[in-house]
Amino acid sequence: MTAYGYFLSCEEFTPRELLDQARMAEQAGFQALAISDHFHPWNDEQGQSPFVWSMIGAISQVTSLPITTLVTCPTVRMHPALNAQAAATAAVLTGGRFRFGLGSGEALNEHIVGGGWPDAGVRLERLEEAVEVIRKLFTGERVTHRGTHYTVENARLYTVPDEPAPLYISGFGPRAADVAGRIGDGFVTMQPDAALVDRFRQAGGAGKPVVGGLKVCWDTDRQRAVKTVHRLWPNEQLPGELPQVLPTPEHFEQASSLVTEEMIADAVVCGDSADDHVKAVTAYTGAGFDEVYVNQIGPDQRQFFDFYKTEVLPRLTESR
Helix, strand or coil, rough: CCCEEEEEECCCCCCHHHHHHHHHHHHHCCCCCCEECCCCCCCCCCCCCCCCCHHHHCCCCCCCCEEEEECCCCCCCHHHHHHHHHHHHHHHCCCCCEEEEEEEHHHHHHHHHCCCCCCCCCCHHHHHHHHHHHHHHHCCCCCEEECCHHHHHHHECCCCCCCCEEEEEEEEEHHHHHHHHHHHCEEEECCHHHHHHHHHHHHHHCCCCCCEEEEEEECHHHHHHHHHHHCCCCCCCCCCCCHCCCCCCCHHHHHHHHCCHHHHHHHECCCHHHHHHHHHHHHHHHCCCCEEEEEEEEHHHHHHHHHHHHHHHHHEEEEH
């Protein structure tokens, strides 16, 4: 049975706004929370980027909903051992309601430490080894690891949950879906692609949750909503590997200058048609997703949550 959650965007909102959204999401009837993990926003217009681990600690004190990072790159910006410590503490603070979403990352956030940005194959190798290190440390035992990409010397996590946080692996192509099926406790992908979900399940993911999400823009004026998305999130329409390799918000702004309002109108649910919102969310259910997270673009957060509480979530629950 599909669960419906709210996606907190650290790229667009201040810490206080994110806490308010977490509360409103629970009050509206959403069943879970997801949160992005970025060092930079995608562009300066979005304008925010609070530290995800501080946010998870704060959110754990204002809501009882489960929370998942969508997603953390555990390979460059922070060593896997530090990511393991952060995730273990998050799992303790949330009473075991934390799920650790992991991916191979984007240059936008990871190049900042000056280590270069490897090709996709090396990024996946690093992700696999990072997952190995994190799982070892989650045991609470002393760990020494000397691998191809990472070294850990005599490390032990003293604060660990009763059960390790599940590791959900992100992927947007067949090779990444295979890796997720082999090493993950679940799969994260953002498009309602039934073939990719099947690929994950055939690669070892049978019976494991599949998680995805979408952005929408509620507004009583559809064209105004399109303009809001075009101003804040044109990067969502960039093709191929660009989102993984462009290094700065300025580069994303340059590439996004090619994105038109017409492209936004065709690709993103904008406006206040409950039918449109329900159809977009249920596309994920039809593709085999177990959890779907919705993110509202722009300032009309209270109106969005009221709309979903009264018009959308009841219909999704009925269809489920």
